[in-house]
Amino acid sequence: xxxxxxxxxxxxxxxxxxxxxxxxxxxxxxxxxxxxxxxxxxxxxxxxxxxxxxxxxxxxxxxxxxxxxxxxxxxxxxxxxxxxxxxxxxxxxxxxxxxxxxxxxxxxxxxxxxxxxxxxxxxxxxxxxxxxxxxxxxxxxxxxxxxxxxxxxxxxxxxxxxxxxxxxxxxxxxxxxxxxxxxxxxxxxxxxxxxxxxxxxxxxxxxxxxxxxxxxxxxxxxxxxxxxxxxxxxxxxxxxxxxxxxxxxxxxxx
Amino acid sequence: xxxxxxxxxxxxxxxxxxxxxxxxxxxxxxxxxxxxxxxxxxxxxxxxxxxxxxxxxxxxxxxxxxxxxxxxxxxxxxxxxxxxxxxxxxxxxxxxxxxxxxxxxxxxxxxxxxxxxxxxxxxxxxxxxxxxxxxxxxxxxxxxxxxxxxxxxxxxxxxxxxxxxxxxxxxxxxxxxxxxxxxxxxxxxxxxxxxxxxxxxxxxxxxxxxxxxxxxxxxxxxxxxxxxxxxxxxxxxxxxxxxxx
Numbered sequence: 197x198x199x200x201x202x203x204x205x206x207x208x209x210x211x212x213x214x215x216x217x218x219x220x221x222x223x224x225x226x227x228x229x230x231x232x233x234x235x236x237x238x239x240x241x242x243x244x245x246x247x248x249x250x251x252x253x254x255x256x257x258x259x260x261x262x263x264x265x266x267x268x269x270x271x272x273x274x275x276x277x278x279x280x281x282x283x284x285x286x287x288x289x290x291x292x293x294x295x296x297x298x299x300x301x302x303x304x305x306x307x308x309x310x311x312x313x314x315x316x317x318x319x320x321x322x323x324x325x326x327x328x329x330x331x332x333x334x335x336x337x338x339x340x341x342x343x344x345x346x347x348x349x350x351x352x353x354x355x356x357x358x359x360x361x362x363x364x365x366x367x368x369x370x371x372x373x374x375x376x377x378x379x380x381x382x383x384x385x386x387x388x389x390x391x392x393x394x395x396x397x398x399x400x401x402x403x404x405x406x407x408x409x410x411x412x413x414x415x416x417x418x419x420x421x422x423x424x425x426x427x428x429x430x431x432x433x434x435x436x437x438x439x440x441x442x443x444x445x446x447x448x449x450x
Numbered sequence: 451x452x453x454x455x456x457x458x459x460x461x462x463x464x465x466x467x468x469x470x471x472x473x474x475x476x477x478x479x480x481x482x483x484x485x486x487x488x489x490x491x492x493x494x495x496x497x498x499x500x501x502x503x504x505x506x507x508x509x510x511x512x513x514x515x516x517x518x519x520x521x522x523x524x525x526x527x528x529x530x531x532x533x534x535x536x537x538x539x540x541x542x543x544x545x546x547x548x549x550x551x552x553x554x555x556x557x558x559x560x561x562x563x564x565x566x567x568x569x570x571x572x573x574x575x576x577x578x579x580x581x582x583x584x585x586x587x588x589x590x591x592x593x594x595x596x597x598x599x600x601x602x603x604x605x606x607x608x609x610x611x612x613x614x615x616x617x618x619x620x621x622x623x624x625x626x627x628x629x630x631x632x633x634x635x636x637x638x639x640x641x642x643x644x645x646x647x648x649x650x651x652x653x654x655x656x657x658x659x660x661x662x663x664x665x666x667x668x669x670x671x672x673x674x675x676x677x678x679x680x681x682x683x684x685x686x687x688x689x690x691x692x693x694x695x
Binding site for chain 1: 571
């Protein structure tokens with residue numbers, strides 16, 4: 197579980213996060229949604245410790261990241277898996293080396309044990325037989341799956357995903373969404389996904405945090421988001437023609 | 451003010467580079483890889499340039515020494531002094547700023563743009579130690595490249611001088627040995643170590659702290675070459691003043 201208490205972050209004169217408090221629950225896919233520029237990625241980077249908020253605290257379980265010394269922060273980061281928007285695979289390494297990387301850095305396992313674990317997670321993301329290829333030799337969707345494999349190879353307690361579906365076709369995007377949710381439930385980990393994709397919201401949004409201009413304006417599940425009367429949320433949800441049409445059909449049926 | 455900030459961030463980068471070390475077995479592999487990329491990969495161009503520039507120095511010296519009072523051994527002497535004191539350590543370093551420096555900046559810059567550096571940081575790895583430290587260690591082998599450049603340059607001068615009909619083998623080798631001061635070699639290698647450190651760290655700083663996309667990676671590589679060259683020239687002057695004057 198990750199608890200956020202009144203975090204504020206500014207760049208120069210501009211305040212990006214204006215006192216956000218929320219809880220990201222364990223064993224659930226927690227989504228941070230909102231329009232571009234709402235502060236989603238800044239919040240994610242604050243959670244990861246890549247940005248230091250000027251005010252507020254972020255607790256991993258009961259320990260505030262701001263109160264941890266360097267050693268504790270390093271230990272915490274070993275428990276974090278991250279799926280970056282572009283995959284962020286190391287292009288000088290093969291797929292196998294990419295996935296093995298966290299194990300090589302932090303575990304004392306033998307190479308054969310590491311290889312076994314790498315093959316296990318690659319199979320889990322349905323990517324057998326690509327071990328010796330380089331990231332540039334596989335598709336964007338496959339790169340995302342390799343990135344998920346790398347994120348979970350060290351059995352993390354926390355999984356962060358930044359726009360996991362960007363640049364993917366709807367079918368592949370659904371595969372990635374489902375994979376993230378299945379991994380979250382299987383391993384009982386705390387997953388935080390930053391997205392503005394409404395399909396992801398519908399598919400995997402078990403706990404949704406909606407940001408607007410750096411303020412948390414709504415929180416709920418994917419079942420509640422379509423029935424809320426919060427104007428900011430409905431404006432966001434029904435900005436898509438598809439969702440507008442679905443809503444109109446539902447109204448007509450009623 | 452911006453320059454002061456840049457200088458400050460350069461020194462902070464150095465501090466972080468020598469802290470929180472990467473796992474030893476991984477670091478060893480990275481160092482060997484960097485030696486292969488930065489040192490072994492540069493040998494071809496170093497040999498090619500040194501050989502022909504050595505030849506040109508010998509020919510130009512010979513063409514400008516037409517007074518019969520001046521001995522022909524001066525060609526060997528001038529070739530040796532030019533190559534050991536300036537060409538091999540300084541100008542070869544500037545050439546390497548173009549080859550090695552641009553490579554370092556663009557590879558680190560591309561990693562910044564594609565969030566690979568963020569990925570390292572999120573994993574709890576000191577990205578500066580992981581990326582920059584192996585380059586510094588690898589470039590500590592740079593003096594070997596310069597020693598090779600000196601040898602090949604003088605050989606080029608000898609071959610061009612003798613086979614071009616400008617001097618004899620005996621005259622050239624007499625000149626090579628004439629008034630030889632071994633401190634000149636010490637001076638050249640001290641310079642080389644300083645230039646190697648500049649070559650490893652300044653392009654790394656340019657790449658690591660760049661912002662933007664692919665276009666900015668190109669701009670950072672250009673800036674890297676300019677600033678590395680400027681610093682090499684500047685430190686060349688300072689070290690020469692300190693050690694030779």
